[in-house]
Amino acid sequence: MNKEEIYGNFESVFEKCMEDIVCHDRSVRDCLAAYPDYAGDLEPLLATVAVSRKAAGISPREDYKARARYEFYSAVAQMREKPKTPWFKRSIGWVQVGISAVVALMITGGGVIAASGSSLPGQPLYGVKVFAEQIQVGLTFSEDARTQLYANLADRRVDEIITLATAGDVEPVMQANERLSSNFAEMAGTYSGFPGTQQPPALVDSFVDVASAPEGEKIRASVPESFVIEDGDSDTVTGLKNKAVAGYLAIVQNMNDTTGVMKAALEETLAVYVQGYENAIKMALE
Amino acid sequence: MHSDQNLVDRAKQYDQEAFAQLYEENFDKIYRYIALKIGNQMEAEDLTQQVFMKALKSISSYKWKEVPFSAWLYKIAHNQVVDYLRKKTRQPTTELNEDITVAEDNPYKNVELKVELEQLARALKKLTPLQQEVLALRFSCEMPIAQVAGVMGKNEGAIKALQHSAVQALRRIMVVNAGE
Numbered sequence: 001m002n003k004e005e006i007y008g009n010f011e012s013v014f015e016k017c018m019e020d021i022v023c024h025d026r027s028v029r030d031c032l033a034a035y036p037d038y039a040g041d042l043e044p045l046l047a048t049v050a051v052s053r054k055a056a057g058i059s060p061r062e063d064y065k066a067r068a069r070y071e072f073y074s075a076v077a078q079m080r081e082k083p084k085t086p087w088f089k090r091s092i093g094w095v096q097v098g099i100s101a102v103v104a105l106m107i108t109g110g111g112v113i114a115a116s117g118s119s120l121p122g123q124p125l126y127g128v129k130v131f132a133e134q135i136q137v138g139l140t141f142s143e144d145a146r147t148q149l150y151a152n153l154a155d156r157r158v159d160e161i162i163t164l165a166t167a168g169d170v171e172p173v174m175q176a177n178e179r180l181s182s183n184f185a186e187m188a189g190t191y192s193g194f195p196g197t198q199q200p201p202a203l204v205d206s207f208v209d210v211a212s213a214p215e216g217e218k219i220r221a222s223v224p225e226s227f228v229i230e231d232g233d234s235d236t237v238t239g240l241k242n243k244a245v246a247g248y249l250a251i252v253q254n255m256n257d258t259t260g261v262m263k264a265a266l267e268e269t270l271a272v273y274v275q276g277y278e279n280a281i282k283m284a285l286e
Numbered sequence: 287m288h289s290d291q292n293l294v295d296r297a298k299q300y301d302q303e304a305f306a307q308l309y310e311e312n313f314d315k316i317y318r319y320i321a322l323k324i325g326n327q328m329e330a331e332d333l334t335q336q337v338f339m340k341a342l343k344s345i346s347s348y349k350w351k352e353v354p355f356s357a358w359l360y361k362i363a364h365n366q367v368v369d370y371l372r373k374k375t376r377q378p379t380t381e382l383n384e385d386i387t388v389a390e391d392n393p394y395k396n397v398e399l400k401v402e403l404e405q406l407a408r409a410l411k412k413l414t415p416l417q418q419e420v421l422a423l424r425f426s427c428e429m430p431i432a433q434v435a436g437v438m439g440k441n442e443g444a445i446k447a448l449q450h451s452a453v454q455a456l457r458r459i460m461v462v463n464a465g466e
Contacts, residue, residue, distance in 0.1 A: 015431060015446045018453075022424055045450075048457040049425075055406040056425040060317045060331050068335045072309055073302065075342055080300035124303075124310040 013038050017046055022053050066134075069127035120160050121172040121179065130179070137186070144236050147284065150187035151243045154276065157183055158247045161269050162254050165262055173265040177272055184276025188283065223248050226278045237284045244277035294355050298345050309338060312356055316363050318426035323367045323418070325407025333370060337363045357437040360423070409459045417452035420445060 013035050020026035028046045032039040060068075119125040133153055140146045157180040164172045227244045229237075251273060255266040296304035316337055321330035340362050348358060406425075410418050416438075423434045435445045 011446045011450050014450055014453075018424070018449065019430060023430055044457055045453050048453055048460060051460075052406055052421070052456065053425050055403050056318055056322050058318060058321055058327060058403055059314055060327075060334065064331050065313070068331070068338075069309065069313075071335070072338050072342070073306065075339065076300055076302055076305045079342060080302070124306040 010038060010041065014042060014045060017042060018049050021046060021049050066127040066131045070131040073128055120164060121175045122169070147187065147236060147280065148239060150183060151240055151280075153183050154180065154187070154273070155243060155247060158250060158269070158273065161266070162250060165254050165258060165266055168262065170261050170265050173262070173269070177265065177268050180269065181272045181276070184272065184280065187276065188279050224274055224278065226281055234284070237281060240277065240281050240284055244273075244281065247273060247277075290355050291350050294345075294348065294350060298348065305342070308355065312359050313338070315356070315426065315429075316359055319360065319422055320363055320367055321403060322407055322410065322422050322426040324370060325404040327403065329370070333363075333366050337366055340366070353436040354433055356429075356433070360437050364419075405460075405463065409456055409463060412459050413452055413455055416448055417455060420449045421452050421456065424449060 017026075017031035017035070020031055021028065028043070028050050031046055032043055035042060117129065119129050133156075137146065137149060137153075140149050157176055161173055161176045161180070164176060223245050227241050227248065229241050233241065248270070251266060251270045255263055255270060258266060293304045293307055297308055313334065317330055317334040320333045320337070321327050324330060324333070337359060341359060344362075410421060413421070419438060420434060423429055423437060424431075429437070431442055431445055431449075435442045438445065440448075
């Protein structure tokens, strides 16, 4: 059966190509090559489809999505508890979002938050997890406590990245890298006048093969110098350095187990991680 | 489809996981659909959230039909967009220039088009309402034609013909706009 028999007429061929371009990321060139008899008529139409689809391929801002998601989930929780209460008819501002988040937490006993705890970037409840973290940060007022919290969140991001890398999901790893970078920028913002928030992460030139290195001094010597604990370091700085080393070794270990695009993604993770912790340690020392 | 129905049934009981899944599966698509229709990303965000809040409010009255749940969301989104555009009275309404015709030898095929969302939204407004709808659904939501047919309540053949004429018209408009 030839292609014309299969698709019958130009409209069907056009539809097939449109489907391929819009739904399956196929290129215009590939579609034209598949239907050379129709190529002349198809080309201008498919070019229009391709540029239109590209222009239409936008996404809402991540921070907006996270807030909107939490607002919605809070509304669901409210509806479950009080389905007849039309509270969402009120105009909703971001201040109310924060209040509703706390209210939802009290009503649900943190059910949504708890359920989101193990979620990963790209999964339904991940936005809830991130938003819950933002609330947690907002409710943490001392500089040391907030630094510790950010370090814990960085650990969490690294755990997520490693889980995703193990599953072979490159794109979520890249997204998680961005989140890690934001995390460190916010962490840096804990210190007034911190200069590193606008700086791009430095590239790490070379990496050690931790798997083949003996324990102890050799491994410690393989981490960035600024991560090594010195006499006289405060508890905050010591805690930061301990966390930095643990995360660094975990990333490097996983990086050595991967290749290709995933390795590149983890290299970026490491670059962001090292730069972020170096800045944080530097500021904590001042 | 069966799992979709199951999900909606659970959502009607305000099951959080079911709602979470429906929300995540559809949020970006509804957002793109709205953004494409109004040409404004920020306002599209607010309208999208309103769509889901309305859906939450009305879910108890939702009756399952043999169409995807998303068809219901698109209907709400469509109504939101209509209300929005109605309120925005200063919105210019330009009709398709009927003098534009297509020459037989595809004179536009070598024209390089660079199209942004706002330009695309403006161009779409010059199409007929049905042409606008079919392209907004296909471009913004990446839905297969069968699903578009379900959402629009037409058969696949009608959708094929409609989208063909819509893309032809869109091409003409874009080429003319690019030359202005």
